[in-house]
Amino acid sequence: MxxxxxxxxxxxxxxxxxxxxxxxxxxxxxxxxxxxxxxxxxxxxxxxxxxxxxxxxxxxxxxxxxxxxxxxxxxxxxxxxxxxxxxxxxxxxxxxxxxxxxxxxxxxxxxxxxxxxxxxxxxxxxxxxxxxxxxxxxxxxxxxxxxxxxxxxxxxxxxxxxxxxxxxxxxxxxxxxxxxxxxxxxxxxxxxxxxxxxxxxxxxxxxxxxxxxxxxxxxxxxxxxxxxxxxxxxxxxxxxxxxxxxxxxxxxxxxxxxxxxxxxxVTQVAQQITQNSDFDLQAPVISADEVGIMAITFNQLLQHVRLITQELHEKNQRLEIAMADLKHTQAQIIQQEKMSSLGQIVAGVAHEINNPVSFIYGNVAHAREYAANLIDLVQIYQQEYPHPNPVITEAIADIDLDFIKEDLINLLSSIRLGAERIRKIVHSLRNFSRLDEAELKTVDIHQGIESSLLILQNRLQSHLQIQVFKEYQDLPLVECYPSQINQVFMNILLNAIDALEEMGNEYWQMTSTTPQIRIYTKLLEKNRIAISFYDNGIGMNEKVQAKVFDPFFTNKIVGKGMGLGLSVSYQIVTEKHRGKLYFNSVFKQGTEFVMEIPIQQ
Ligand SMILES: Nc1ncnc2c1ncn2[C@@H]1O[C@H](COP(=O)(O)OP(=O)(O)O)[C@@H](O)[C@H]1O
Ligand SMILES: [Mg+2]
Structure with missing residues (x-):
């Protein structure tokens, strides 16, 4: 005691x-x-x-x-x-x-x-x-x-x-x-x-x-x-x-x-306060002498400090929230701006090409018919006048009339095929940009994936020859904001291509494996669909995994990545479409991003 x-x-x-x-x-x-x-x-x-x-x-x-x-x-x-x-x-x-x-x-x-x-x-x-x-x-x-x-x-x-x-x-x-x-x-x-x-x-x-x-x-x-x-x-x-x-x-x-x-x-409490920064403590007022007065004043001071600390803390919190909001909004604006300008360009190009291509496509049939008629007419001429004058004979030999007769129709057929292909691409481009569709639409999800793949064709087929496997289930039409969903596909596919390229050419040459992207679609219970994108690229370590959805987080060299793709995609899927976006990844083995959304909003 x-x-x-x-x-x-x-x-x-x-x-x-x-x-x-x-x-x-x-x-x-x-x-x-x-x-x-x-x-x-x-x-x-x-x-x-x-x-x-x-x-x-x-x-x-x-x-x-x-x-x-x-x-x-x-x-x-x-x-x-x-x-x-x-x-x-x-x-x-x-x-x-x-x-x-x-x-x-x-x-x-x-x-x-x-x-x-x-x-x-x-x-x-x-x-x-x-x-x-x-x-x-x-x-x-x-x-x-x-x-x-x-x-x-x-x-x-x-x-x-x-x-x-x-x-x-x-x-x-x-x-x-x-x-x-x-x-x-x-x-x-x-x-x-x-x-x-x-x-x-x-x-x-x-x-x-x-x-x-x-x-x-x-x-x-x-x-x-x-x-x-x-x-x-x-x-x-x-x-x-x-x-x-x-x-x-x-x-x-x-x-x-x-x-x-x-x-x-009083001293003990003061020490405790300085050690633990615990401003909720109170100095005991035991006596009525100078020490008692000091303890009372000290307590009042503590009260002040407590209030100020609390205010500061609240202000800090508000500031942090505001900062996060700001970052988020900034990220969104940048990404949207990027996508919308890309979309505008794509839409503009598609539109510009569409007219001349329709023009070509529409006239090729006539051109073929006219050419066939003309060849028929030349043949009739040759039958009626088997021995023309030497000038005509020489000209026939010069232009190799027999070859033209044979090739012209083929040539016009391939023009028609080419025009048809251009028409398809233009269609895909318009489909992807979907500038006109800022409202909810009921669309075929597979078409969106295809459009994105088509736009990325160049990158898929560049130096790596990436193989794309698709396993599509029969899906009903899905109610969504198509241009935004296409943005998500595009972001995920772009990351997958980057991840495959990051493994380095030597890797793919030395091992017998090929760089590949696998796309699965599936109808889930409760009227939901899942779309999964798998790549056998570089994968992510735990540090990266913890941050992938953070705005401005990027692991890529300056100029290549902005660190916005996944954060914006996450927002589009979870907030705009009440869905889920998640991933499984093993470092140096591969990554799978899965997106789930309801069929109806
Ligand atoms: N399929 C993937 N494989 C490996 N890493 C990935 C993959 N997808 C995303 N990442 C990682 O997540 C980071 C963030 O991606 P993202 O938000 O799209 O930004 P960015 O592509 O601009 O870097 C990437 O820098 C990359 O490190
Ligand atoms: Mg990206």
């Missing part, structure tokens, strides 16, 4: 994070940065300070405890020392009875020590009273033992020292010179020392020592606790610094995310 997802996940879970996130995204960039840094720095300082303060507090508390323990122990020791000293003085007094000067000194000493004991006692009492609340809070081993001790022995100590004082005063008031009295007095002191009071005093000492031992133990414990608190304080300081750093780091990360995420998202 990446950070953004994590943030979104948290935001979905916790409303306040969501609100915080929304708030953050609404901030301006500069505010985002300053808020981010402010919070991070504040959190770091706060966390660290709290850590240090808490650590210090613990340390201070255990230091207090140690202080208290130390003071208490000191006081108890002082009390012990005072008591021991007093007892020591008291014991020594017994042995100094006979030496009044030393006794007096010791006695003063004892009095001072008693005052000390009282002072210390009082100090302990007031210390205990003032510190009692602290003691309560701290788990002391001897908690309650000191007040108890003080209470137990307070009146006893006062009584004890009063008694002692009283006794000492009593001894002192008597004379110390006399040895007997001195011995008695010494005995009195020793007795006091062995009394039950004195034994209780011993007990007091024991209890005190016990309490001191406990107090010393507490002190040691307090010192140990202080050391531990010191370590704790150090660890707390380190821990709080680390924790604050980690939290601050996490916050810094999320802050940078909040700043960087919208920018990243």
């Amino acid at each position: 990446n950070s953004q997802k994590l943030l979104n996940f948290l935001a979905n879970r916790f409303q306040f994070i969501q609100r915080l996130q929304k708030w953050a995204y609404r901030l301006k960039m500069a505010h985002k940065i300053s808020w981010g840094y402010g919070i991070i720095l504040g959190l770091f300082i706060l966390g660290t300070t709290i850590g240090i303060e808490v650590g210090d507090y613990f340390l201070w508390e255990s230091w207090q405890q140690a202080q208290h323990s130390r003071q208490e122990t000191e006081l108890l020791y002082r009390l012990e020392t005072d008591i021991l000293r007093a007892r020591d003085s008291q014991q020594q007094l017994a042995f100094l009875v006979e030496n009044p000067q030393a006794w007096q000194n010791k006695y003063l000493h004892l009095q001072k020590q008693i005052v000390n004991i009282k002072d210390t006692w009082q100090a302990i009492k007031s210390f205990t009273d003032s510190q009692y609340h602290i003691q309560n809070e701290i788990n002391n081993l001897h908690l309650g033992k000191i007040p108890e001790f003080l209470a137990n022995y307070h009146s006893f100590t006062i009584d004890y020292f009063q008694n002692l004082e009283f006794l000492v005063k009593k001894i002192h008031s008597n004379s110390l010179e006399l040895p007997a009295i001195a011995a008695d007095q010494q005995k009195l002191l020793v007795n006091f020392q062995n009394s039950s009071e004195s034994q209780k005093f011993e007990k007091l000492l024991d209890d005190l020592i016990h309490i001191i031992a406990l107090s010393a133990k507490d002190y040691a414990r307090a010192i140990a606790a202080y050391d531990q608190a010191d370590i704790l304080r150090l660890s707390m300081n380190i821990f709080s610094v680390i924790l604050s750093t980690v939290i601050a780091g996490i916050l810094a990360y999320f802050t940078s995310q909040i700043i960087a995420h919208p920018l990243k998202a």
